[in-house]
Amino acid sequence: MTFEKQILCIGAGYVGGPTMAMIAMKCPRYKVTVVDINSARIAAWNSNALPIYEPGLDALVQKTRGTNLFFSTGIEQGIQAADIIFVSVNTPTKTFGHGAGKAADLQFWEKTARQILVHATNNKIVVEKSTLPVRTAEAMERILNQNTKNIHFEVVSNPEFLAEGTAIADLENPDRVLIGSQETPDGLKARKAIVDIYAHWVPRDRIIECNVWSAELSKLTANAFLAQRISSINSISALCERTEADITEVAAAIGKDARIGAKFLRAGVGFGGSCFKKDILNLVYICQSYGLTEIAEYWESVIRINEWQERRFVRTMLESMFNTIAGKKIALLGFAFKADTGDTRESPAIVVARSLLEEHADVVVSDPKALDNAREDLKDVPQALSFEVDPYRATDGAHAVALLTDWQLYRDLDYERILQSMEQPAFLFDGRNILDHKKLFDLGFNVFAIGKAPLKHF
Numbered sequence: 308m309t310f311e312k313q314i315l316c317i318g319a320g321y322v323g324g325p326t327m328a329m330i331a332m333k334c335p336r337y338k339v340t341v342v343d344i345n346s347a348r349i350a351a352w353n354s355n356a357l358p359i360y361e362p363g364l365d366a367l368v369q370k371t372r373g374t375n376l377f378f379s380t381g382i383e384q385g386i387q388a389a390d391i392i393f394v395s396v397n398t399p400t401k402t403f404g405h406g407a408g409k410a411a412d413l414q415f416w417e418k419t420a421r422q423i424l425v426h427a428t429n430n431k432i433v434v435e436k437s438t439l440p441v442r443t444a445e446a447m448e449r450i451l452n453q454n455t456k457n458i459h460f461e462v463v464s465n466p467e468f469l470a471e472g473t474a475i476a477d478l479e480n481p482d483r484v485l486i487g488s489q490e491t492p493d494g495l496k497a498r499k500a501i502v503d504i505y506a507h508w509v510p511r512d513r514i515i516e517c518n519v520w521s522a523e524l525s526k527l528t529a530n531a532f533l534a535q536r537i538s539s540i541n542s543i544s545a546l547c548e549r550t551e552a553d554i555t556e557v558a559a560a561i562g563k564d565a566r567i568g569a570k571f572l573r574a575g576v577g578f579g580g581s582c583f584k585k586d587i588l589n590l591v592y593i594c595q596s597y598g599l600t601e602i603a604e605y606w607e608s609v610i611r612i613n614e615w616q617e618r619r620f621v622r623t624m625l626e627s628m629f630n631t632i633a634g635k636k637i638a639l640l641g642f643a644f645k646a647d648t649g650d651t652r653e654s655p656a657i658v659v660a661r662s663l664l665e666e667h668a669d670v671v672v673s674d675p676k677a678l679d680n681a682r683e684d685l686k687d688v689p690q691a692l693s694f695e696v697d698p699y700r701a702t703d704g705a706h707a708v709a710l711l712t713d714w715q716l717y718r719d720l721d722y723e724r725i726l727q728s729m730e731q732p733a734f735l736f737d738g739r740n741i742l743d744h745k746k747l748f749d750l751g752f753n754v755f756a757i758g759k760a761p762l763k764h765f
Contacts (some may be wrong), residue, residue: 310338310375314504315389317419319343319352319378321650322360322467322583323395328367329478331376333508338375340389342382349519352378360649360676362739386426391500393465395418395436400585409592413443414730420450427458430453432497435464435523444487444519461497463488464519466526472647485523494519494610527590531606534583536571538612544574544758545619554758556739574758576711576738577617577655579644584610584653617655620709620757621662621759622738627755628707633667638705640698641712641739642674642681649676655738656711657684664688675703675716699725707734713741727752732764 312463314330316323319341331339343349351358353372357365368376379385386392396419401412415503416437433451435444444462451460464487469477484505488498517525540558547554554574562569578584587606594603625632644654651657656672660681663670669691672681678694684690695701698717702708702725710717726733735752737744743749744754748762755761 308375312334312390313337313388314339314391314393315385316341316393316395316436317343317382317385317423318393318395318397318437319345319348319358320395321361321471322396322469323393324352324357324359325361325364325367325391325469325474325478326395326436326467327393328364328371328376329475331371331374332367334504335375336375336431337504339371340377340379340385342379342385344380344382346380349378349380350661360647361471362647367475369405375662382422386423386431387428389430389431390698391434391504392423393436394423395467398437398585400588406592409588409595410763416443416447417450423460424451424454427456427460427468430459431461433460433499435462436467443523458492461488461493462519463494463497463501464522466522468526468529468647471650472645479508481509481513484509485517485522485525486514487517487519490518527586527593530582530586530608531590532588533571534578534613535576535606535609537573537583538609538616540572540574541577541616542582542612543758544616544622547758548760551760553760557758574740575616575655575713576620576659576757577613579652579654579656580650581652584613593706606763608765614658618662619660620655620736620738621659624663624707624709624734624757625666627753627761628734629735631666632663632706634669636669636671636704637663637707637709638671638673638698640673640701640708640717641677641710641714642672642684643677643714646713646715649674649680651677651680651684654684654711656681659709659711659738660685660692661688664691667691669693671695671701672703673698674712677713686759699728703728704730705733706730707736709736709738710742711738713739722747722752723750 314337318329323341326337327341329409348358355504396415398416401407415714444464466485486498486501488494498516505514544554558572561567564570589602591607639656639660642651642654642656643649644651660670672694678696682694698720733752735747735754740757744756744762748754753763
C-alpha cells in the first residue's frame with residue numbers, strides 16, 4: 308500500500324502510544340510508526356499485553372497494528388522515512404543543579420532533537436507533544452536548523468490534554484486540539500499539515516490555531532487551573548469537617564454557578580498523575596526566572612495544599628484509631644492515582660502508604676491494575692508491607708480500610724462481608740467519597756470521609 312504521509316512518534320508512553328493509535332485509526336492513508344529505545348516496551352506494544360492500561364486502547368491497537376500502525380526500535384530508519392515527527396519523550400522535573408525541584412529536565416528532549424538532526428536527510432516538521440516550558444520550540448529550532456545538510460525543520464507545538472482513564476474518548480472527541488507554530492509562511496504551512504491530520508475526525512471549530520508560544524503556555528496553564536480547583540475544594544473540605552458542613556453539598560451548590568461549573572470540585576485525598584505537580588512546578592520556575600515572585604508563590608501554594616491534604620488524611624487515620632496504628636493491619640484499596648489506569652505517578656497512595664509504614668502499621672496494598680507499579684514505588688520499604696489483588700483477602704483481619712482510588716470495583720464490594728472479617732472496632736476511611744457512608748455506618752463501620760462529619764459508634 309502507498310501511504311500519503313509517514314508520521315513518526317518518538318516515545319511510546321502514555322501519550323505517544325494512544326495518540327498515534329487514534330491517528331492511525333482516523334487516517335488510514337497515513338503510515339504511523341511509534342519508536343522507543345526501550346525494547347521491552349516496544350515488544351509489549353506488539354503483543355496482546357500492552358504496556359499501559361487504558362479503556363478502549365486494546366481494541367484500537369488491534370484494529371490498526373500491522374496495517375498502518377507500527378511499533379519499532381528502529382529510530383534511525385523512522386526518522387529518515389518520516390515527513391512529520393512527533394516528539395513525546397519524558398520531561399520530568401529536574402532533580403539536580405539549577406532549577407532542581409521545579410524546572411523541567413530537558414535532557415531527553417534535547418538528545419532526541421540532536422538524534423533527529425543526525426539521521427534526517429530531508430526537510431521535516433517536528434511536533435512538540437511533550438509538555439515543555441515556554442520558548443522551548445525556539446531552542447529546538449536553533450538546534451535543528453543550525454546544520455550543514457541544507458535541511459529545514461519547522462517546529463510546531465501540539466500539546467496533549469488527555470486525562471488518563473478516558474484518554475481514548477478524549478482523543479476521539481476532544482474539547483479542543485491546539486496547534487501552534489511560527490507566524491511565517493513556512494510555519495503556517497507546517498501548522499496546516501498538522502491541522503489536516505486532526506481534521507480527519509475533529510470538527511474544524513475545535514481545532515485552535517495560535518502562535519507557538521501561546522500553545523506551549525496553554526498546556527501548563529490548563530493543568531495549573533485544574534489542579535488549583537482540586538486544591539481549593541480540598542482546602543474547604545477541612546473546614547467542612549470542623550463545622551459539620553458537607554463538602555458534597557457545598558460542591559454541588561457552588562458547581563451550579565455557571566461561572567464556576569461542577570468539574571474538578573470533588574474533594575479527595577489529593578491529586579496525582581504525571582502532569583499536575585510537574586507542570587505547576589515548571590510554571591513556578593518560569594515565573595521565578597522572570598522575577599515574578601508573587602505569581603510563583605501563588606501557584607506553588609496549589610502544590611502545598613495538595614501535600615497538606617495527603618498528610619491530613621493520614622493524621623485523621625492516626626487520631627481516629629486512638630493515636631496509634633503500630634502493629635495494626637491497614638488495607639489500602641487502590642494505588643493508582645485515579646480509576647481506569649495503572650499509572651501511580653505522584654499518587655497520593657504513595658505518601659499514605661509510606662506515612663503509615665513510618666507509624667509501624669502493617670500495610671496491605673490492593674489495586675486491580677497498579678500492583679506492579681506499587682511494588683516499584685515502595686521497593687525500598689518492604690517491612691510490614693504486602694500486596695494483594697483480591698480486596699477481600701486484603702481486608703481480611705484488617706483494623707482499617709482506606710479507599711484511595713475511585714475504582715467502580717470498590718463501590719460494588721460486599722462491605723458486610725468485609726466488616727465481618729475485620730478486627731473490631733472497624734474503621735473505614737473514604738479518601739474519594741464514593742461510598743454510601745450512612746449504609747456503611749449502619750452496618751457497623753466507623754466511617755471517616757473527606758469533608759464530612761465522621762460517623763462513629765464511640
